[in-house]
Amino acid sequence: MERTFLMVKPDGVQRQLIGEIVSRFEKKGFRLVGAKLMQISTELAEKHYAEHKERPFFGDLVEFITSGPVFAMVWEGENVIATARQMMGKTNPAEAAPGTIRGDYGMIVSKNIIHGSDSEESAKREISLFFREDELLSYSRPLDSSIY
Ligand code: DAT
Ligand code: MG
Numbered sequence: 001m002e003r004t005f006l007m008v009k010p011d012g013v014q015r016q017l018i019g020e021i022v023s024r025f026e027k028k029g030f031r032l033v034g035a036k037l038m039q040i041s042t043e044l045a046e047k048h049y050a051e052h053k054e055r056p057f058f059g060d061l062v063e064f065i066t067s068g069p070v071f072a073m074v075w076e077g078e079n080v081i082a083t084a085r086q087m088m089g090k091t092n093p094a095e096a097a098p099g100t101i102r103g104d105y106g107m108i109v110s111k112n113i114i115h116g117s118d119s120e121e122s123a124k125r126e127i128s129l130f131f132r133e134d135e136l137l138s139y140s141r142p143l144d145s146s147i148y
Contacts, residue, residue, distance in 0.1 A: 003033065003074055003136075004081045004117045005126035010068035012113040013037075017105060018071045021114060024087060024101065029147040030077035034136040040066050048129055057110065064110060072130045078148070081123050084116045 045062040052058050089096030093106025106112045117123035
């Protein structure tokens, strides 16, 4: 089963959106296999966002993502990487469709509430950056037979 890395960013935690965001993925039918509230070190932030290190906003991005607690999660399900990106909405909340997380709760690109892996490769990389193997659980739920 496919897995992705999702994270409620510091703005989402401050705005008390953890429950709302977890609820959306639960209701969709995805399964939570790991989660933790944590504060990201500068070193981890720079690794996580390494693909953006030449961008002009990189310094502000690292400062923001390390500025307070984040809620890091691994979710599992069929096509979860692409579907979670759709549920998040476009990177810039001003362009994100209503009904998406960023469209419903975000205002500006630098405070866009949630991170989600954008490919199988980045999901693998990000999950292993944030979680040890023994922090991820495999289990089944009775309702899985109603979802699939
Ligand atoms: P996404 O988070 O949708 O994968 P991304 O990988 O292109 O988007 O960028 C990572 C984060 O960097 C994004 O969530 C918010 C920030 N960011 C992107 N473009 C930005 C910009 N033009 N100005 C400021 N911050 C930006
Ligand atoms: Mg990205």
